[in-house]
Amino acid sequence: MLFVGDDWAEGHHDLQVEDDQGRVLARGRVDEGIAGMVRFHELVAEFLGDDAGPEEVVIGIETDRGPWVAALLAAGYVVFAVNPKLAARHRESLSLSGAKDDKTDARTLADLVRTRRHQLRPVTADSELADGVKVLARAHQSLIQERTRHLLRLRAALREYFPSALVAYQQGTLTLTGADVLALLAKAPTPAAAAKLTIVQITAALKTAGRRGDLAERAAAVQAALRTEHLGQPEIITAAYAATVGSTVAILQTLNTQIPALQEGVEASFGRHPDVxxxxxxxxxxxxxxxxxxxxxxxxxxxxxxxxxxxxxxxxxxxxxxxxxxxxxxxxxxxxxxxxxxxxxxxxxxxxxxxxxxxxxxxxxxxxxxxxxxxxxxxxxxxxxxxxxxxxxxxxxxxxxxxxxxxxxxx
Structure with a gap:
């Protein structure tokens, strides 16, 4: 059997090939991509017997995903995804000096899978459907988290220079991430501009967002809240905050569009899985x-x-x-x-x-x-x-x- 330590980076992989006795057969660096994978196969083939198959090659690498790992699995190699903390502890047992470089990391991974692979779990490939669901589900969740972060930034900024907006735009069913509130903030990001909003303009924003009920009454309540007196900031600082709020509002509007679109993709992909x-x-x-x-x-x-x-x-x-x-x-x-x-x-x-x-x-x-x-x-x-x-x-x-x-x- 051959044991390969693969210390990966964004653009290259440092490799060390050992036999079952721990003797170093080869060291080298290959590039990420098709050319690097071809060179990897050639390097392994130099020491693999004619009757041996790819399952006789055991590889240790500190990741379980990506095109490189997928290519290794497709070739039939046995791949172990090694936790970086476990690799660090094993490196300490091989070198007391604390020295660390890419070649040392490749050596550590090769020795680890040679001596302790019985304690590791091999990487098993999920189906293409499951991988597709993972990509969409994680992206959808990340966008929701990003919207929450920008919502908190928006609220913090409004509290600093425009506190009456928080009162006006968070009453009843209104929320700062709603399409109507974002439209009003984009149109009037300063207290002076917001105080000039008319009932007709506010009602139009509520209608565009799909609000129902007595819109005139709601619009009047919003207008009254926007025109109340509050502690403010100097004009220059207010303009600066308004600029940042405008950028945040634009980001939130984009996120509000993309999150439902990704949600449809998640539901469709999940619905095609046989275990749904x-x-x-x-x-x-x-x-x-x-x-x-x-x-x-x-x-x-x-x-x-x-x-x-x-x-x-x-x-x-x-x-x-x-x-x-x-x-x-x-x-x-x-x-x-x-x-x-x-x-x-x-x-x-x-x-x-x-x-x-x-x-x-x-x-x-x-x-x-x-x-x-x-x-x-x-x-x-x-x-x-x-x-x-x-x-x-x-x-x-x-x-x-x-x-x-x-x-x-x-x-």
Missing amino acids: EIYRSQPGLGPILGARVLAEFGDAPGRYADAKARKNYAGTAPITRQSGKLKTVHARFIHNNRLVNAIDLWASAATLHDADVRAYYDQLRGRGLGHHAALRQIGNRLVGILHGCLKTHTLYNPQTAWSHRATTQAA
């Missing part, structure tokens, strides 16, 4: 949240040996620390942040839509657990249920999922 009905049958999982959970778990067969392995990856399973008579249980802090966020939202939604989940939540709260600790336990249980449904290709059944609790309560 299983995910949608889970309590609390809709098309967007279900797509996020699928995207982060992936669909590679055999990636999770059992429900415990899936829970460990999800970060919902607790970890125990014990020394002598002292034993403590803690939440996991090393996890996939996107997946943890999705499971937290999933558990929260499930408590509102499933009576069994709600009963379990109430029981946990009755035992003194806090809200988030209870949601974490519910999420842990839901991940196990999902694993069972995917393994048996069956839809969610509350009687099957919660039969153990009914038996316990009866006893």
Whole structure:
């Protein structure tokens, strides 16, 4: 067998090839791209026996995604995605001096997969559909997070020079990210300009945003709030803030257009996946949240040996620390942040839509657990249920999922 350490960078890869005895067979650097991949194959072929296949080549690299990793998997190599922290600890065992460079990192990865690959999980390729869902779901979530960041910046700026706008544009169902409010802010970003807005102009903005009801009354309330006296800033500073608000408003308007467009793409891509009905049958999982959970778990067969392995990856399973008579249980802090966020939202939604989940939540709260600790336990249980449904290709059944609790309560 051959063991290859691949220290990747944006434009090149430093490689070290070793045999099963740890002897260095080759070192080199190849470029990122097709030419580099061809050179990689040639380098491996020089030392691979005629009867050996690509599965005899074990590669360690500190990433599990990207065109390079996809090409390695397509070629049939065994690829291990090594956690950078694990690689750093292993490097310390090989060199006490603390020296570090790209060649040393390649050597570390080669030695790590040669000696400790039994402790690592090989990279398994997800289907193209799952990869497509991941790209869209992550982009959609990132845009929502960006909108929240710009909303907070907008609110902070208005509070500094135009506090009456916060009063006017956050009453009733109005929000700072609404199309009508953004249109009014773009038209009148300063207190003086806003005070000159007429009922007709405000009503037109409300109509364009699809508002219903007594628009004249709402417009009058907005106009009155905009014309109230408030503490302000000098004219030069007000103009500067108005310029920044105009830029933020333009960004928010673009995000408001792109987020629904991406949402349609997420729903369409998720709807084409063969496991979509299983995910949608889970309590609390809709098309967007279900797509996020699928995207982060992936669909590679055999990636999770059992429900415990899936829970460990999800970060919902607790970890125990014990020394002598002292034993403590803690939440996991090393996890996939996107997946943890999705499971937290999933558990929260499930408590509102499933009576069994709600009963379990109430029981946990009755035992003194806090809200988030209870949601974490519910999420842990839901991940196990999902694993069972995917393994048996069956839809969610509350009687099957919660039969153990009914038996316990009866006893």
